[in-house]
Amino acid sequence: MKQHWLTKRFLSFFLLLAMLLSLVLGTVYLGLTAPLHPGQFLYPLQNFGEQVQLTLTEGQQAQAALSLTLADRRLANLASAAPKATLAAVSALNDALETAVFHIHALPQAEQEIEFIQFKALLHRTEIVLSALEPDDTGQIEALTNRVKGWQGADTLAEVAAQLPLRTPIPRLGTAALVPFLADGVDHTAFPLTEGHADLACESCHTDGTYANTPTACGDCHLLQPVTQSPNDLLFVNNTDLWLVYPKHFTGTCESCHNTSTWQMAEFDHTGIVECASCHEQDLPLQIVPEIVLISYSETAVSPTHYTTDCQQCHTDTTNWNLFSYDHDGATECQSCHSQNIPFSHYPGKCTDCHTNIEDWSQYTFEHENDENSCTACHQADTPDQHFPGRCTQCHSDTDDWATLDVNHTGLTDCLTCHQDDTPALHYQGSCQRCHSTTTWADISFDHTDYQDCQSCHSEEQPPNHYYGQCNSCHQDITWQDVTFDHTNQTDCNGCHSQLTPNSHYPGYCGSCHLTTAWVQVWITHAGMNNCTQCHHTP
Template identity: 25%
Template sequence: MLFSHRSTNFPLVGQHQQVSCKECHKTLEFNKAPSQCADCHTDVHEQTVGTECARCHTPNSWIVANITQLHQQSRFPLIGPHASADCRDCHKNMLSTVPLTSVLRFDPLGIACYDCHKDDYLAATQPNHVASNYSTQCTDCHNMNVFTWSGAGINHNFFPLTGGHAIDDCRACHTSGSYSKIPSACVSCHQTDYESTTNPSHIALNFTTQCTDCHTTNPGWKPAEYRSHDAAYFPIYSGEHRGEWNSCADCHTNPSNYAEFSCINCHEHERGDMDEEHGGIGGYIYSSDACYSCHPTGSEEGSFNHSKSAFPLTGAHTTTDCSDCHTNGYSGTPNTCSGCHTPNYNQTTNPNHTSLGISTDCAACHTTSVDWKPATFANHDAYYLLQGAHRNIANDCFTCHNGVYTNSDRSCFTCHTQDFNLSTNPSHTAAQFPTTCEECHSQTAWTPSTFNHDGKYFPIYSGKHDGEWNVCSDCHKEPTNFAVFTCTTSCHSKAETDNDHDEINDYTYESNACLNCHPDGSDKKGGIKPTYRQY
């Protein structure tokens, strides 16, 4: 009788087609036959890879031909040299030294590099991994795709080894034997090359120590290009001079000093031609410095832009002839004010700059406007501290100085005589107030002001009269003469005062008599501590 196993949940394929029915169906209840691999097949791996045979095997054969691909689905995909390694190199339990029953065991292994490569790590001496406290994760430095620990096997991405750096001997750079925290700056290895280079002299010209600014990593330092030359000095890789030179020495004829350059050494700039082309040009000089001053970009138009120089032209400087400042050529011209204006400084008498010790930096007070005006004196506080209302007129010098700036009187009355004389409430002149304004006033404004009335005349901010008056005119009835005062008119009535003094000999109902007997304002004679009050 033929039975089609295809109609069941377990179609027979591969080697299963050759198996006798009773090998699986131990009883006549055919629908109860086991269907799991482990039900029929002995686990030769001893549960080290699971019980599902189909994960690695097919029904056709126990032999696994694609073990590498299967391994890619595990915790440790086989990459590079690992893909061709013998299983027993990692699964040590398969070695012949273990019992035969364990030959097919694949015990789970640690997947950290150090789990397999501990011996390699401990044996490494160049560099000494243990002494240098290197990471035990080999892939931090080594390339898993290369069959060697050194050379191309080093993962040097933190400092790509190209050109002259592509060397196998690590010690050529790691001369101290240390491989950790090595500086990556060019000069850390090439200091000697930098200092010994004389054509051009890198030290004398203060070249950057970052070699890659001019060099590639090709051996021999060539070719070299100073691309910053265009922006830092003069366009030779662009503009009119592009392709017009072969080597640095074409312009820098002194190999020991590349700060020097020559324009007139070129056959294109012969004197006869230059003199003819510059006929009628004011300040023309046949010199390399002069060429550069007028032609900083190398163009024939002479497009010198003073605004991009160390001394931009503004104000009166924009109309000044070049030769007025460049009296000795264009190189080394001072850019300080005193470099050109020392005669102006020495000849100025109002104010006398020399005697006052005013700064020779004209810009401290002046702009570049014509005739030195307007001018500000930022250092005024060193002579007279400007505060309050005085600060508001700091730039209106004439208000105080009236055109005279030397030996100016600093007293208040010098400027404020008119304010003093015209004050009528109270009249400062009639009351013979002091001419030292600061005794009563601040520099902020005339009011509010303070007056030592208690100490100088009569206590009105303390004692019996404190709070008994409102304005000065309560006692001083004559606003033009504050020396006159009254006690009797509006405060102390005659009847009341007569009654209070009925037993006093020589009593007189008169203001001066009141002050004579009551100088401190008390009912009896006695001292009262004076105070100040604003009004």
């Protein structure tokens, strides 16, 4: 009976031990694989396993990195959470972010920078996920959103950590090692603890009780600021390009520019320095772009047309980058510096063909002799509409005065090619040179020999109700105003003189009373005239 009782106790103990071992192994498995999400039944067990893993991780740097990984895992849980599990995921993410800040802030100050940048990138992704959620009645989502925005506005990790509730670090055993107790007067000449290094704790540089052979170079503690390539780098932490340092940073010693009181660049002795881009690449001018451009996240801040050779060719004053001068002697290629000064549709030839005054770009002169290019290569914009399509030099021979024209009209018979706009309305349709000469346009001379149709030119000068016969019956081409008419054999006086006939005038033949030599002199032979009232009315 006693043996049976012992066996039963042993089996119960063994079963309890097996259950406990299964629970521990299950917790470890859940902590490592993280298959569960906040809000699920066994998630607290998984979270416990993750926190145990974080506590047992060796080294503060590794703990900080793992805390960021766990926070990123909680963010992924929130992004894919079902509506009923959203608040549980928000709460878990809030705790994970606090834990990450705690472990990053526990790092030595020199090691915090990279982790803090990754934390800021995590906050950016968190803001994106939270902005897609609907507000909840409890205000948890709004509270976390405001907290994230506050952390994003912080410039330093210390400002972020100051917003957290106080948390007591969990005591842990350090690595067993001999601890030397140094005297107060230890020789620190090799690395003076002054200015920014004056308040450093010993453990900031001497870890695990090791004092000998501690690195003293600036780069051993102060990592360069990483370069963000694009918004995608902020969304995906695993993009290694995000953590690249400046590729063209000055390769000399840090103390050439920096001092221990402040990391901001101080005075730099440029004597003997011939390479500028390693420090001043971001000072190169930006490219001028059109108003409508394609969106680009390129970090290139250099105009492709900027002068590509040594900076010192122009910038010799190291105290003022904006002051520059260039010795143009021997320089024949201008566009690498002056492409932005070229107007639209400009002369495509060499700049030095016109611009020889390097002090004043607006002053230019061009030697037109033996130039093989056409005039329109430079002067197309100066050509009026409907201009003569021939060679410019047929009219413009003075290259100093464009307005002065001198045309050799020899052999030119088509005047309208140039003078169409000078032709009045209803003008004579014949050849211009029949009336005009090339020496003076206003003086007109026309040889009327063999021309009988005067009205083709002079119809506008004919008065109303004018004699309808040929003009040369009365007018001469020498003077238009003097009129002479041979009335011999002309019997129709009214054809010309109807306007001169008084009212109720004798309706008979004019020649019965009037002479063509003296119109006012009237005489009539009354022989054979029996009807006096035709001319003489009764008083």
